[in-house]
Amino acid sequence: MPRRFPYVLLSVFLVLFVLGVTLGEPESVFEKAVAICLSCIGVG
Amino acid sequence: MNLRRWVQIAATLTTNAWWLTPFGGPVIYGGRLKAFCSPGLNCYSCPAAALSCPIGTLQFMFASLRPSLEVGKIHLGLYVLGFLGTIGALVGRMPCAWLCPFGLFQGLMYRIPSPKLAIPRQLYFLKYVFLALFVVLLPALVLDQFGYGQTWYCKYVCPAGTLEAGLPLLALKPSLRAMAGWLLAGKLSILALFLAWMVVSKRPFCRTSCPLGAFYSLFNRVSVLRLTYDEDKCVRCKACERHCPMGVAFYEAPNHQNCIRCLRCMLHSCRYGAIGYEIAGVRGPGMAESDGPFKDPLRP
Numbered sequence: 384m385p386r387r388f389p390y391v392l393l394s395v396f397l398v399l400f401v402l403g404v405t406l407g408e409p410e411s412v413f414e415k416a417v418a419i420c421l422s423c424i425g426v427g
Numbered sequence: 428m429n430l431r432r433w434v435q436i437a438a439t440l441t442t443n444a445w446w447l448t449p450f451g452g453p454v455i456y457g458g459r460l461k462a463f464c465s466p467g468l469n470c471y472s473c474p475a476a477a478l479s480c481p482i483g484t485l486q487f488m489f490a491s492l493r494p495s496l497e498v499g500k501i502h503l504g505l506y507v508l509g510f511l512g513t514i515g516a517l518v519g520r521m522p523c524a525w526l527c528p529f530g531l532f533q534g535l536m537y538r539i540p541s542p543k544l545a546i547p548r549q550l551y552f553l554k555y556v557f558l559a560l561f562v563v564l565l566p567a568l569v570l571d572q573f574g575y576g577q578t579w580y581c582k583y584v585c586p587a588g589t590l591e592a593g594l595p596l597l598a599l600k601p602s603l604r605a606m607a608g609w610l611l612a613g614k615l616s617i618l619a620l621f622l623a624w625m626v627v628s629k630r631p632f633c634r635t636s637c638p639l640g641a642f643y644s645l646f647n648r649v650s651v652l653r654l655t656y657d658e659d660k661c662v663r664c665k666a667c668e669r670h671c672p673m674g675v676a677f678y679e680a681p682n683h684q685n686c687i688r689c690l691r692c693m694l695h696s697c698r699y700g701a702i703g704y705e706i707a708g709v710r711g712p713g714m715a716e717s718d719g720p721f722k723d724p725l726r727p
Contacts (some may be wrong), residue, residue, distance in 0.1 A: 386708035389651040392516040400509025408488070408506035411495075413462035415487045416471040416479040419455055422582035423472045423483060424593035425611035426603055 431525060431689055439528040442467065443475035443591075454600060464510055467527030468639045470585070472592035474599060481507050482562060482639050483581050483588075490566040490576035497574065511639075515646035519653070519682070523633055523640050524672070524689035529587040530633060534672060536625035544627045546674065550635040551685065557584065558638035580638060582610070586618040587632075629674050634685055644684040651707045654693060656681040660701040667692035667702065677702060 403409075421427020442465045445456035456477055465478040488504035495502045514522060523530050561580035570576050581588050593614065597603050624631040633640050647653075656677065667677040670692065673685040677692050678701070693702040704711045 388649055389516055389707050392646070392649060393513060393651065396509050396512030396516055398509070399505045400513060403504070403506025403509050406501050406503075406505065408502050408504070409462040411488070411491075411500070411502050412464070412479050412484050412506065413459065415484065416461035417455070417457040419596065420470075420472040420483065420578070420581065420588075420592070421606070422578050423470050423585065423588040424596050424603070425582075425589055425614035426593075426597075426606040426608070427582070427610075 431691075432531075434525050435527075435531040435534075438467065438526040439531055442469045442478050442526075442528055443473060444477040445475050448474040448599060454596065464507055465526075466511075466514055466522040468529045468587050468637060469527075470581075470588040470592040472588070472596065474592075474595050476591070480588075481511055482585075483578060486562050486566045486578040486580055489563055490578055492567055492576075493570060493574040511642055512646075515643045515650065517651050519647040519650040519688060520640060520643040520684075520686060521652070521688035523637075523643065524687035527633075527639075528591070529637075530630065530687070532590075533625045533630045533632060536622065537629055537672075539626045541626050543629075546628050546631055546634055553635045554637055554641035554644075557636055558641040562638045583613070584617060584636070586614070586621045589614045589618040629672055633687070634673060640687075647682045647684060647686055652688065653682050653705050654686065654688070655703045655705050655710060657701045657703065660699045662699055662701075664698075666696040666698070670696040 445452075448454055455472055455474055458477070460477050461471065461479055463478050464481040464484055465476075466481070468482060469476055469478065469480055471479045471483055484507050485504050488502055488507065492503070557580060561584060565579040566576040568576070569579075593611065597607065597611075621632050621636075654677070658678075661678050663678055665676070665678075668675065671677070672689055672691065673687055675683045675686050677683075677686070681702075690704075693704065
């Protein structure tokens with residue numbers, strides 16, 4: 384019998400994704416990712 | 428070399444497609460692709476990284492939550508959470524097997540001849556502690572005087588960051604070496620521990636310490652794609668468990684938290700057609716029983 388729950392879950396996360404894009408989060412991700420993360424490399 | 432290995436290599440090269448640093452280019456890639464997250468764990472400070480690390484990004488979002496809100500930016504990490512959740516809802520932990528560069532690395536390390544050791548199951552829960560504590564709670568709640576948190580997992584644990592970004596950047600930028608201290612020593616120790624562990628155990632980082640794998644694993648039992656188990660056909664030969672890169676006993680727990688959907692058990696290990704798949708409840712065609720000689724996937 385086909386399950387519906389995976390599609391509900393999928394829809395919820397797709398909505399979150401679109402919401403995040405609408406709120407301008409990709410720009411924040413970009414700004415963070417183009418600078419060297421000193422914490423990541425163990426010196427900050 | 429099997430299809431999965433080719434896909435892993437292609438994904439690793441795509442995620443790390445910036446190769447101009449040694450030839451006078453910027454130390455790390457600064458193009459627009461960095462606004463997108465990689466589906467696997469891949470440090471965005473790696474000189475070759477073309478995409479962002481989803482776990483590093485999530486921590487950053489939580490760590491800068493308060494200052495963002497103060498300037499009117501409602502940045503809650505929904506973009507990354509939505510991206511990871513969409514993948515998880517579709518295929519569960521499948522990216523760990525097919526797309527993660529650090530997963531590929533661990534798989535190759537395990538091929539080094541050595542005595543092999545099992546991993547105590549009690550350690551499996553650690554990855555959830557890292558996810559909840561080091562990725563979400565500590566970055567969001569332990570703040571400095573300016574309201575910023577720290578990227579705790581990146582800073583104090585992540586061996587992938589040390590290997591992919593720390594060592595190459597320290598080699599490429601001598602000025603960074605002067606800043607190295609106890610923190611780097613600690614991270615190098617963690618990396619050394621995992622490097623040794625990878626040789627003797629199957630994917631120890633994925634099974635015990637990866638917060639990204641922990642997140643995807645939450646979807647394994649409910650994702651659109653799931654593996655199916657036919658108890659009537661299973662003879663408990665344990666071939667699936669022996670050949671599983673994550674040491675999962677499929678006959679005990681189909682779609683276990685550590686199942687990374689590499690499909691090795693279904694395609695190669697099980698001779699009796701006991702393992703199949705379903706897509707949102709609709710079963711795929713079952714695997715045929717094989718009377719031929721057993722094909723060991725470790726020795727193609």
